[in-house]
Amino acid sequence: MVQIVPPGVYYAVPLVDTFRKVDLRVRTVEVPRQSVITRDGVSCSVDAVIYYSVVNAAAAICNVASYANSTFLLGQTTLRSVLGQVDLDTLLAKRDQIGEEMRKVLDKETESWGIRVSNVEIRDVVLPSDMIRFMASQAEAERERRAKIISADGEFQSSQKLAEAAAVMQREPMTLQLRYLQTLAQISAENNSTIVFPLPIDIFKALARNAESSPVSNAVH
Structure with missing residues (x-):
């Protein structure tokens, strides 16, 4: 006859009664590093930690030896079985999800033993050295690809702005002359030197037309 009693002082009849103390606190089990082959054929070593507690002391003593x-x-x-069903990318990116799947499997299997598995954590994943080098080169190639995309996108936007500016200058020729003079002013401000530059003939034509149409020139004639 099995009897579960709460903590306290009890008397046991020698050679008749036996007693076992069961710790109901949460306990941890460190699963040592296991060699695992993932679904995509990558060999790696993985270890884990299992957190469990006894919820039925009678079942824990009577239904299983230890x-x-x-x-x-x-x-x-369970660790080898679950990890054999996932690929390497999933193993590295979704450890929490894999740990939860392991917890469900363990909790179901240990229910008849009076055990409740509260959490399973994938602690460390060790990859072969050649796989580490391959992943590093793959990450570097991905960074270069993103950098080229960003650079090409910047050049495309710059060309669009230049095309818009060219269209404005084509509609308004004087804007090109003003930009030309502005550039010369910037150069002269940065370098304390004498700059000799050709003056566009269009400016002289515009000045001549203004002089001919002004009232002063008409009075002289």
């Missing part, structure tokens, strides 16, 4: 050792061994096999 619930602690059984949970440890089950964690090893």
Whole structure:
């Protein structure tokens, strides 16, 4: 007859009664590093930590010889089984999701032992050195691709602005002359030197037309 009693002082009849103390606190099991082959054929080493507690002391004592050792061994096999169904990218990016899947599997298997698995964490993933070099080169190529896309996008936007400016200058020829004079003013301000430059003939034509049409010139004639 199995009887579960709360904490306290009890008397046991020698050679008749036996008692076992069961710790109901949360316990941890460190699953040592396991060699795993992912779904895409990559070999890696993974370790994990399992958090569990006893919720049914009678089942933990009567239904399994050693619930602690059984949970440890089950964690090893479950780790290899679950990780063999995912690819490497998923393993590296979704550790929490994989840990939750492992927790559900372990919790279901240990329910008859009076065990509740509260959490499973994938602690470390060790990759072969050649795979690390390959991933580094792949990441570098991806960064270069993004940099080229950003540079090409900037050149495209710049060409659009230049085309718009050229269209404005084509409609208004004087804007080109004003821009020319502005550039010369900037050059003279930056360098303290004498600059000799050709003056566009269009400016003289415009000045001549203004002089001919002014009232002063008409009075002289």
